[in-house]
Amino acid sequence: MPTPDPACCPAFSTHVMSEATATELADLFAGLADPTRLRLLSLIVAEEEVCSCNLEEPLGRSQPTISHHTRILADLGLIIGERRGRWVYWRADRARIASVQSALQLDEQVNQR
């Protein structure tokens, strides 16, 4: 009778999320990994559209900081800005936000691409 396998666990073949997919997803989560940005997003999601000038006061951040955060969310496609005159109006891309949700089905993201 052979000695039992001392290995910690049986051999198994696991599928790992690809580097590319992981990096892409991580960038999205990083965009959501800031309290100010989440509050900003919640503020925009709650309305049909919100003017930039109405963001600074409820968030308690300076104008450059707000601009910084809106840019990050916009670059990720989570919000969309439209300039009308001197003001920029922001609205949420709800489909895009929902797609981040479904990205959390991690077992279905495996080995794609």
Add this chain to the structure above:
Amino acid sequence: MPTPDPACCPAFSTHVMSEATATELADLFAGLADPTRLRLLSLIVAEEEVCSCNLEEPLGRSQPTISHHTRILADLGLIIGERRGRWVYWRADRARIASVQSALQLDEQVNQR
């Protein structure tokens, strides 16, 4: 006839996610905002349980780095580790992961707590 309101937009009362909720959620997203951690999580989610010793090779990271990442995911409650002998076996807390998903219903997170 009075001059039209020069304001950028009509007055509105918006609900913003609370600081506390935002910080809590941001911590969770920060945990997911790293490619190595996402691949690690996908690897664990794909199996019933995975031994630590089977994580280093597919992820191409050193043992201290893997330990660092499992700790972060475990502290967030996304994975659960169980020591059996010399080895630690990890499994995903799927309910916890699903709760992060539902946290993305940002409009329902408003003003809670």
Add this chain to the structure above:
DNA sequence: AGTATAAATCGATGATTGTCAATATGAAAA
């Protein structure tokens, strides 16, 4: 007890990030 080994912790380093003051850009109003 002594050895082997799996995982955790420590210490250091290079990189990224949130923030704001100062400045620039761009569009409307006078």
Add this chain to the structure above:
DNA sequence: TTTTCATATTGACAATCATCGATTTATACT
């Protein structure tokens, strides 16, 4: 064309973080 003002960009700084080599802790085997 000047002036005004909403937004964007720049530069700087403190803080956080991913990573790994070295070491420690803890468990099992002899």
